[in-house]
Each structure stands twice: as C-alpha cells, then as structure tokens.
Amino acid sequence: MKRRLLLVSNSTLHGGGYLGHCQDNISDFFGKVNFSSSLPSEDRKSVDEGQDVKSVLFVPYALHDRDAYTRTARDKFQTLGYELESIHEASDPVEAVRKAEGFFIGGGNTFRLLKSLYDNQVVSEIRRRVMEDGVPYMGSSAGTNVATVSISTTNDMPIVFPPSFSAIGLVPFNINPHYLEPDPGSRHMGETREQRITQYHEEPDTPQVLGLREGSMLLVEGNRATLLGTTKAKLFSRGRPSVEYDLGSDLSFLLTDGGPPPST
Amino acid sequence: MKRRLLLVSNSTLHGGGYLGHCQDNISDFFGKVNFSSSLPSEDRKSVDEGQDVKSVLFVPYALHDRDAYTRTARDKFQTLGYELESIHEASDPVEAVRKAEGFFIGGGNTFRLLKSLYDNQVVSEIRRRVMEDGVPYMGSSAGTNVATVSISTTNDMPIVFPPSFSAIGLVPFNINPHYLEPDPGSRHMGETREQRITQYHEEPDTPQVLGLREGSMLLVEGNRATLLGTTKAKLFSRGRPSVEYDLGSDLSFLLTDGGPPPST
Ligand SMILES: [Ca+2]
Ligand SMILES: [Ca+2]
Numbered sequence: 001m002k003r004r005l006l007l008v009s010n011s012t013l014h015g016g017g018y019l020g021h022c023q024d025n026i027s028d029f030f031g032k033v034n035f036s037s038s039l040p041s042e043d044r045k046s047v048d049e050g051q052d053v054k055s056v057l058f059v060p061y062a063l064h065d066r067d068a069y070t071r072t073a074r075d076k077f078q079t080l081g082y083e084l085e086s087i088h089e090a091s092d093p094v095e096a097v098r099k100a101e102g103f104f105i106g107g108g109n110t111f112r113l114l115k116s117l118y119d120n121q122v123v124s125e126i127r128r129r130v131m132e133d134g135v136p137y138m139g140s141s142a143g144t145n146v147a148t149v150s151i152s153t154t155n156d157m158p159i160v161f162p163p164s165f166s167a168i169g170l171v172p173f174n175i176n177p178h179y180l181e182p183d184p185g186s187r188h189m190g191e192t193r194e195q196r197i198t199q200y201h202e203e204p205d206t207p208q209v210l211g212l213r214e215g216s217m218l219l220v221e222g223n224r225a226t227l228l229g230t231t232k233a234k235l236f237s238r239g240r241p242s243v244e245y246d247l248g249s250d251l252s253f254l255l256t257d258g259g260p261p262p263s264t
Numbered sequence: 265m266k267r268r269l270l271l272v273s274n275s276t277l278h279g280g281g282y283l284g285h286c287q288d289n290i291s292d293f294f295g296k297v298n299f300s301s302s303l304p305s306e307d308r309k310s311v312d313e314g315q316d317v318k319s320v321l322f323v324p325y326a327l328h329d330r331d332a333y334t335r336t337a338r339d340k341f342q343t344l345g346y347e348l349e350s351i352h353e354a355s356d357p358v359e360a361v362r363k364a365e366g367f368f369i370g371g372g373n374t375f376r377l378l379k380s381l382y383d384n385q386v387v388s389e390i391r392r393r394v395m396e397d398g399v400p401y402m403g404s405s406a407g408t409n410v411a412t413v414s415i416s417t418t419n420d421m422p423i424v425f426p427p428s429f430s431a432i433g434l435v436p437f438n439i440n441p442h443y444l445e446p447d448p449g450s451r452h453m454g455e456t457r458e459q460r461i462t463q464y465h466e467e468p469d470t471p472q473v474l475g476l477r478e479g480s481m482l483l484v485e486g487n488r489a490t491l492l493g494t495t496k497a498k499l500f501s502r503g504r505p506s507v508e509y510d511l512g513s514d515l516s517f518l519l520t521d522g523g524p525p526p527s528t
Pocket of ligand 1: 107108109110141142155156455
C-alpha cells in the first residue's frame, strides 16, 4: 500500500492566512524545495526528501468561482515552491489525473465537490492513482471529506444532489472536519455536532468518524496514521463511547477495516 | 387553494418543554378543544373554530426511535386536547395519509425523514391531501424543511441517501430552520449559516430561502403567509441582499412563484 495522505480539517485557522497553519506540513508532505520565506531567494536551498513533487494538481470544484480559487491556491503553493495546475483548466480532467504528481483538493461545499468529481468521472481514477501509484493526496475540509468512505459526516448544506454519498474511499472511516464541542453558554437548540454524528451511528454498518478539530490534520503513510497539528481529535464509533486522542497519536488502527476496537 | 400550514423552526425553545413555545399556535391552527390546563376538566369548553381536528397523524420518521418519539408527541398533543396516531403504527402508511384529518411531521434528521417519506411512498399523497383536500399540515424543524421545495437548506448531516432532495413542495420557497447569525466572538472558521445559504444561491434557479430563527414560525392559510412567534426572520434571495422581516409581517409574496421581488 503506497497511499500517502495529508487530511487537513480546515484551510484557514483563525487569525492566519490561507493554509498558513499547515504550510510546514505541506512542505514535509510533498517534499522538495522547502525554503524559508525569511531568506533571500539566493539562499533558498532545495531539500531532497524522497519522491519530491514539482507540480500539484488542484481540484477547485468545491467553490463556485474556480478561477479565483485557483489563483489563491496557486499563490500559496508557489510560495512553498510548487507549481500548481488546476483540473478545471485541463481539456481532459481524467488525463490530468493520470499525469498528476500530487493532488490537492480544496474546501468549500462538499456536495458540490463530490458531484463535480462524479460529473467529471475522476473519482475512481484519483483512487487508483493514490492507492496503486502512490501519488500523494492532500485534502482540506471538503477535500478531506471526499477522501473518506462517504460524505455522510460533512457539515455542509446539500446545495446540489450528487449521484451518491460514497466518496473516493482512500481510508475505511469517515472524518468530520471543523469538529467542535457545543458552546456551553449557547441557547441554540439545534443538534450539537456530537448529536449529529450519533444520529449517523444509529444507522447500520456505519464506519468510525474521526472528529478533526480546526488546527488538526491526519497524516497517512501506507498503513500508518498520525495525528498532527495543534489540537486533540475525537473518535466516534458505533455503539461505543467517544475517545479523545492527543496530538502525535498513532491512529493506524483506523486503517484496519473491521479490525479490533482501539484500546483506550 | 385550501392549503393550511404551520411551519415551526424548532420543536423546543431554550428553557421550555417540547412544543411549549408554540402550543397556543397549535391550538389555534388545529382548532377544537382549546382548554386551559389551569381549569378543572368540568370547566373545559370546546371552542368551535371551523373544521376542528380531533386526531392528528404524526410522522416520526426523522428520529431513530419512532416509538419513543410518538410517546413524546402523543403526550403533548393529548394535553392540548387531540388524539395522535403515528404513521409508523399504521399497517398501510398511504391509507393512513388518505384518512388523516391533520398532519404533524416532527423534527430530527431531515435526510432520514425524507428518505422514509419516499420509501413509504407518501410524498405525493401528503401533497395532494394538503393542497387539494385542505388537510392542515404542521411541521417542526426537519418537518418544516420537507414541506418546502427541497431539503437543500437543511442544517442536518446527510446520514442516509434519499432518492432526491426534492421535498413535498407545499410552498414555492425553501426554509432554513434554526437560522442563526454567527457568534461575533467565535474563532470557528467553518462557514456561517448565511455563507452556506449564499453558496446555495450560487446555483442556478434556486428559490428564496426564509431563515426562521428559533422561536419563530410561518402560518400559511391559502395564499396568505404570516410570520408568528417571538423573533424576526431573514429572507435570502438569489442575487439580492437579504432582508429582515418583523414579527407579524405579511409574507404572502413568498407564495407567488416567480412573482415580483419583495418591496423593502
Ligand atoms: Ca464547507
Ligand atoms: Ca435536525
């Protein structure tokens, strides 16, 4: 299993810029030119870290204005030393996936994103490139949702109707990005995030759900999964109490489909 | 058009009991025995208000435990002087809809609710009974969502996959129940409710969305719509700024499909 995934909860952390909170993780993940922006360009050094990626294929389908979204992502990735091509600028999206050295699927509306992935017939081809060819996959928010079993634990509104809620399926569990606890001072009576995930687990045969708080991300390398970032994560399993995992936790057990329950 | 609807944002208001905040509206809406619980039973008087409803058909599909949900709803409706039968206890759900004097569709998960309505083949029959026979329809939260054009502006998680997001279509617009403004002190970066509704309106041919805050409800009688309850409501229209409407506002213009924009 060559799979390499960087699944980020959120694109922007409060008080920071676009992908600012995870830019070091992005450089570690895609490898290559990891230069410090504080250095003048003549001092920037290329750092070899295995299979370095020169160009990332961006998927902007989750937002309405794909051109503007691509400019934002391209600016950030160029700052980090990567070229960025957008799948929406390619004449043949499937061919673009076949040639990609790395993927970045950005956040926005998860239903819109998944519907566009199906409309452009790239769901199974992305899966094949990641699982068989080892092409690294970075997702943020909605882009993290679609990397999992299904989008059934997205927070987004169902603004368009995709042909299925089944997603790319790069891991055998689901993620709830932007996970948060209820505000104890709130008078709002709509369901809390935990109540919504509990409703999901009332349905039969539903997989585990990793609640990734803003600031956290999951790094998957082959059959090893590690919690990175700045916050703990909360794991929800059908019929069992939820469990908190600290930063740096080894969550590899999540990758064992139907494996034993996590020891706590 | 005989249509009579009571579309409630939320089943329980902070600090109150189940349907407590709207119980007087329920009595006004379904008519008949509107007795005060403070009076001894021998002093209770039946108040004739047109076509009084003796028994309400309850739809508990939005929650997993339909028996427990029915007990909760039955207790409340009996306190208000109505019998309550649940569609899930009927041998033939379509026949139960055909015989119903009044409908109450309760809240929970909107996807689960709509899927069950389709699975039990009652979507078009409920529409026919309400629009042609004038059977009164009360919805709360998810039960309000499914009364509209589509469930595309629900806040719920897509825990099951319905055959369509199209709903019963008793009005030509959508509702966002539990509508709320962002907490100005929050550091959470997930989309605000208004941003989510704006994403919906980026899609073509999307209807107006009435943001019903907790505590508010919409009464529809024929071609007249009135905002009731304790809070203002916010109307979102594709390509236009949102507009706040005060309690008691006449919102009948919403019922005119393709009609002129509201004057503000
Ligand atoms: Ca989103
Ligand atoms: Ca709900």
